[in-house]
Amino acid sequence: MPEASLYGANTARGAANFKGFGPTLADYPYFMRAMAGVKLAAARANQSVGALIDRHADAIADACDEIRDGAHWDQFIVPLAEGSGGTSTNMNFNEVIAARANQIMGLAQDAPGGVTANDHVNLAQSTNDCVPTGIKLACVLAWPALQEAAQLLIKALEAKGRETSDTLRTGRTCMQAAQPMTYGQLFGGYASMVSRALQDVERAVHGLCTVPMGGTAIGTGLGAPEGYREVIEEALSESLGFEIECAANAFDGMQSADGFARMSAELRNLAAACAKIAADLVILSSDGASGIGEILLPAVQPGSSIMAGKVNPVMPMSIQQISMIVQGQDLTVSLAAQAGQMEINHFEPAMAQALFTQMALLTAGLPQFAESCIAGLKVDEARSYENLARSFAVSTVFLRALGYKKVAGLAKRAQTEGRPLSEIAAEEGLLDADQLRDVLRGATGA
Template identity: 85%
Template sequence: MRQVSDSLGTLDVPETALYGANTARGAENFRGLGPALAAYPYFMRAMAGVKRAAARANQRVGALSERQADAIAAACDELWDGAHWDQFIVPLAEGSGGTSTNMNFNEVIAARANQIMALAPDAPERVTANDHVNLGQSTNDAVPSAIKLACVLAWPVLAEGAHRLINVLEAKGRETSDILRTGRTCMQAAQPMTYGQLFGGYASLVSRALHEAERAMQGLCVVPMGGTAIGTGLGAPEGYGAEISGALSESFGFTISCAGNAFDGMQAADGFARMSAELRNLAAACAKIAADLVILSSDGASGIGEILLPAVQPGSSIMAGKVNPVMPMAMQQISMMVQGQDLTVSLAAQAGQMEINHFEPAMAQALFTQMELLTAGLPLFAGKCIAGLKVDEDRSYENLAKSFAVSTVFLRELGYGKVAGLAKRAQTEARPLSEIAAEEGLLDAAQLRAVLQDATGA
């Protein structure tokens, strides 16, 4: 062990630790508050990218020497590539508003930069955590910027899974385009439609939800860097504010801009709330589809029985042969968890006080959890459920032909009163309305199918 010091005293850390006293105190103070920083790879890269950009901006305005900036950037490159992550021991949901998180990065990057430069402990160009790695920054602008950019980095994989689901739903719609089914409202038979229309509607629903989430994600490319502690930029070298957005764009490889009003950028968390809400909406859309599939796949002997889901595992430890809709239910549970995390983001976003929001660590953990759940869940739902499901065409048509949904095809010709009388007779005699219609010479079985198909508008 070796000793490290801060303004509060001296602490012991492992001999090989790259972190210092601030990190050690944060890890001890917030022990048990959830996973440490290293559990969130996109955030690790985002913070490394932010620190790398700050070093280059400071170099360009002459506040850091080229050697110092190169060493800091090299250390950040190593972090981006996954090195030294075992040194990040502060829980993400720490209670210091992100200060312990920021200092964990500052301390590790400074120590590694000095190793890269191979400087003696008293060398004049030696890098320190606060004076060099954190130069031009505050926790209050660096951490929320990294949280935003971590979401942007995580987005492509999530979007890929969502597009996979949309494509599979569209393909299933084409596959079932001519299969008639009972359209249901209030869980009662309503009007005829096709399964192609059902799956096409699902694909459109997910596509719209994904589009809105992507718009929210794009809004996260506006960050509060340059505002330092409260938006004034106090403490940043002259010219740094004009350089940082370009340096960030270079560091991340996409366009990043700084908030037009720094005070708004520092205090407002609506970007996080908006992103979380759209992730919630995406999850809820998928859960709605999943819930429908659970009902439509209820077994033919006692339920609707129109959809046959892939049997991915046995459904019971006691009821032999039972197969449950486990993938739709998993999608529903993912939605429940995503919506729970959204509540955390919403509460934290409105709880900000004065010039900053102190609860960004909680928002970060919630947002990253939402994205992880959807990134894993959407392709599973697509591949293990939608892609392999089958529609029992005969059962679906039987349910339609026996239902009161067929009554709508007679309304224009016979009028509501006549059709209501037919429906009442069918109910009294416990016979399908289609059978009564054929008996009265309105149309035979072949004509009924053709009329129903035409009524779908497909």
């Protein structure tokens, strides 16, 4: 044990047993603050029912406040994805808080009358209720940053929709020309899709405010002093700064991981929505000489080390890649959620790492996508209209007047002669070029 360490033997064993298992607790700031808040709330709840003397409770609370402010994080050396079901994580917090509380009181470690990790910091708790509580509340704490990130993307899409509200384009189904629409409708639809997905994430976040705290090991509450369960809810709310409630049925709250699974699934859906937008932009921005060429993306970096002048759609591709990772992490959460046994789920560390990774990637990626791609992209109006006017999408505007059979014949002639349908229509005296543009615009419903 390092002489100056605040952690103890349990932490050291966990760090050694799970060495190389990935980032440590200190690499997850929201979890650090959430767990410190949980431990502080427990101390105050125990104090209020007379189970913890004022001096100990105050010292524990002061130590927790220091941790929430970013102090002593170098003492949290256990990997988050440790294999003890969260016990090593819980003891890392218990030991550091106890050691720091004794320092605050001016006591040597293990001095008589001091704070101990198990008897005082962990009083009325078990790993099985305080760690899942910490994981849930960490996601709630991380939510505002993710919400702001997604809203930046929504606003950028809405702004681009207004900017391109009159720009005609070819609506495509199955990668074939279908019907006329505008780029304003395209971007407006994107904004709505992301907004809906974000609302679903928000509902999942709200569900995480119901926690298993007070159930102790299996839901019976054994080990908690009388009255503790009645006060821990209020103590948690005061400590974390938002409304928190304990599960109505502690046995349900202890064993169920559906809240984590729901949260992950909604993050997956949000990522998938953004990836769909990104994939469309990759296609629409394919170079004009060999592709669609209707959208010009900001050139943020060279695209090749060998093909001079090539610029790749790296920002959309990065969002697609983030989505792949988020969806992979969702599978981890799903498998871990269903692997719970009897009264608890001991795979919560894996779910925690997956959820924190999902939220961090989306929080970092969505503003970049908004600012470095959506805000600066340009639509080539001339190319977009040319693609529309030359496509079979114009056939739909003639259906009501001419009927399907007549329009199909015109389309077949255009295909046989290798000429645009609009040109055949003009030759047939159906309408001229100016009339075509007006008819196509009217067909969009914009």
